[in-house]
Amino acid sequence: MAKRACVLCGEMAGSWSLCYITLCGTSQTLCEKCMRRYRDAAGEEKIALREYMARSPHLREGEEVRERLPQARVQWQRELEQAQERRQQEEQRQAQVKKTARCCGQDMTKLGVSTFQLGEHTFLGGDLDHLLSGSMKMAVFRCEVCGRLKFFDPEWVQ
Known part of the structure; x- marks a missing residue:
């Protein structure tokens, strides 16, 4: 060796x-x-x-x-x-x-990343539009004072 x-x-x-x-x-x-x-x-x-x-x-x-x-x-x-x-x-x-995710003079609480379904349910099409439209991920922030929600691109927030 x-x-x-x-x-x-x-x-x-x-x-x-x-x-x-x-x-x-x-x-x-x-x-x-x-x-x-x-x-x-x-x-x-x-x-x-x-x-x-x-x-x-x-x-x-x-x-x-x-x-x-x-x-x-x-x-x-x-x-x-x-x-x-x-x-x-x-x-x-x-x-x-940090500057953007402020409301009522304080930082907003990050609730995490959520997936939102695109499309809509219709009488004739049913849920077909949901399946074809896909989904979108968003980072969600909430103000603890007024309850306002803000949505951001999760890649931008990380």
Whole structure:
């Protein structure tokens, strides 16, 4: 059983406990603990771990990594900026939902997502229109003061 050193911590691990990660187009070895740490890292911490791996004495194919590192850094920075932009957009959307789901000066209570049947029951057609029209899901909010209900697209509310 071949043992390899983790590119982050240097710990020797057997084949059964090895994980692999791609760094600058090369395959690098991580132990399970470091893989969890890398997977759970976000933003700047993940970039710092990548930078540390690129300088690690346990790095495999080091020349290739160092050659591709400037391009990778540009890509990492772009990923970080995109993640920050997505987070900012999500915060703005959540603020808009909170602002929209207000009534009588307070937040409305979310009742959940309900399915509403489209179509109508007619004398001649019976429930056929219900079957053909389908249904629609909506997020329902209620004001505890006045009882007003508001309906929203459930994907927009999440």
